[in-house]
Amino acid sequence: MTLIKSISGIRGTIGGAAGEGLTPLDIVKFTSAYGTWAVRKTGKKKIVVGRDARISGSMVNSLVTGTLQGLGIDVIDLGLSTTPTVEVAVPLEEAAGGIILTASHNPKQWNALKLLNHEGEFISDADGKEVLDIAERSDFSYAEVNDLGQVIHDDSYLKKHIDLVLALPLVDVEAIKKADFNIVIDCVNSTGGLFVPALLEALGVKTIHRLYCEPDGNFPHNPEPLPENLLALSQEVVKNRADLGIAVDPDVDRLAFVCEDGNMFGEEYTLVAVADYILKNKKGNTVSNLSSTRALRDVTENAGGEYHAAAVGEVNVVNKMKEVHAVIGGEGNGGVIYPELHYGRDALVGIALFLTHLAKYGKSVSNLRSTYPGYYISKNKITLTPEMDIDALLLKVEEKYQRQPHSTIDGLKIEFDKEWVHLRRSNTEPIIRIYSEGNSETVADNLANKIIADIREILQLN
Numbered sequence: 001m002t003l004i005k006s007i008s009g010i011r012g013t014i015g016g017a018a019g020e021g022l023t024p025l026d027i028v029k030f031t032s033a034y035g036t037w038a039v040r041k042t043g044k045k046k047i048v049v050g051r052d053a054r055i056s057g058s059m060v061n062s063l064v065t066g067t068l069q070g071l072g073i074d075v076i077d078l079g080l081s082t083t084p085t086v087e088v089a090v091p092l093e094e095a096a097g098g099i100i101l102t103a104s105h106n107p108k109q110w111n112a113l114k115l116l117n118h119e120g121e122f123i124s125d126a127d128g129k130e131v132l133d134i135a136e137r138s139d140f141s142y143a144e145v146n147d148l149g150q151v152i153h154d155d156s157y158l159k160k161h162i163d164l165v166l167a168l169p170l171v172d173v174e175a176i177k178k179a180d181f182n183i184v185i186d187c188v189n190s191t192g193g194l195f196v197p198a199l200l201e202a203l204g205v206k207t208i209h210r211l212y213c214e215p216d217g218n219f220p221h222n223p224e225p226l227p228e229n230l231l232a233l234s235q236e237v238v239k240n241r242a243d244l245g246i247a248v249d250p251d252v253d254r255l256a257f258v259c260e261d262g263n264m265f266g267e268e269y270t271l272v273a274v275a276d277y278i279l280k281n282k283k284g285n286t287v288s289n290l291s292s293t294r295a296l297r298d299v300t301e302n303a304g305g306e307y308h309a310a311a312v313g314e315v316n317v318v319n320k321m322k323e324v325h326a327v328i329g330g331e332g333n334g335g336v337i338y339p340e341l342h343y344g345r346d347a348l349v350g351i352a353l354f355l356t357h358l359a360k361y362g363k364s365v366s367n368l369r370s371t372y373p374g375y376y377i378s379k380n381k382i383t384l385t386p387e388m389d390i391d392a393l394l395l396k397v398e399e400k401y402q403r404q405p406h407s408t409i410d411g412l413k414i415e416f417d418k419e420w421v422h423l424r425r426s427n428t429e430p431i432i433r434i435y436s437e438g439n440s441e442t443v444a445d446n447l448a449n450k451i452i453a454d455i456r457e458i459l460q461l462n
Contacts, residue, residue: 292332
């Protein structure tokens with residue numbers, strides 16, 4: 001069993017002993033800490049709650065809403081929802097914050113409490129530590145019987161969220177209708193099965209082939225929208241002679257496309273394509289994390305903007321976007337953040353902007369993909385002994401490549417012209433993650449192997 005307490009939330013596997021898995025006692029404890037923090041921070045006693053469709057969702061939701069009531073907090077319960085929908089709802093409800101019950105792309109045995117501030121954005125590092133400290137000290141007390149909170153069920157936010165997407169100036173509903181797209185969707189039997197078809201219908205898409213759209217939490221495959229998990233979607237696209245396939249993860253904040261020929265568009269290129277469209281209509285800056293493809297930088301600079309890199313983690317990307325006034329940003333895992341709507345990864349706005357781009361481009365998805373720089377990312381890791389000083393190891397690698405452009409804002413990233421390698425320590429296990437990118441799979445693999453060899457040599461010298 002696993003329980004991971006991080007600044008952005010509490011994630012774990014369902015079952016086991018308290019403190020070792022995401023048990024009812026842990027759910028109550030951390031919900032109590034978060035609710036207490038949110039009220040102290042804002043003075044408000046209202047929190048928005050929504051969940052994905054995983055099997056444990058109903059149980060976790062009951063514990064969370066009951067605990068918040070016990071603290072004297074009113075709960076706006078959106079029921080089956082998405083991460084970006086809860087993010088949109090928090091400021092509209094003028095709430096103290098929000099809790100999203102989802103383990104995102106993790107398998108069905110996982111669940112989590114994702115924690116939002118009053119702006120509907122993930123809480124900061126400092127705020128997260130404060131919540132964990134409140135939990136550690138059990139620094140909370142519950143309301144008297146006459147002061148218990150109320151639960152208000154609100155299922156209107158599916159439409160509200162979609163209406164906000166459709167109202168964006170760069171979403172062209174008429175162009176999408178005219179394109180008459182034939183689309184296959186894979187919603188991994190979670191809430192995307194409710195939200196994605198509703199969005200497509202609102203955009204005027206008439207031909208929608210639904211794959212795994214029953215929101216019962218029985219994921220038919222690994223729910224992370226990676227190429228190896230989207231084979232059924234690829235087959236359905238070809239079988240139905242569709243224009244494209246669309247895949248989302250269980251909480252609908254990550255987005256991937258399949259080309260009309262069944263090949264993967266590449267989750268790294270979801271953000272690249274959407275940014276390309278935005279930058280064609282609005283000059284500005286972009287942001288992605290250090291482990292994302294260089295293609296975004298190329299597209300941005302070609303459009304006359306400036307590209308900026310942030311540490312890995314959505315909250316870090318958002319902070320950098322605000323700092324440099326980025327018009328678009330996100331992460332290479334298929335996460336699109338469009339600040340004109342809200343500062344959060346949102347597959348729904350990503351779909352609407354991509355389809356508008358494709359409709360105006362007027363050619364196939366594979367043809368569109370071919371217009372972007374061809375980079376390949378190799379993902380590797382090295383397992384170390386728990387007592388190994390990873391920071392000292394990274395420092396020695398940095399010293400070896402000190403003449404190369406490099407960044408230490410998140411581990412160590414070293415640039416070699418248009419190639420790069422990024423080394424990051426894991427927050428949960430004694431490993432170093434090694435991501436590398438080049439203009440071919442061989443180049444990316446060779447670069448990773450070179451750095452791995454350097455690390456092994458340093459370890460032997462010690």
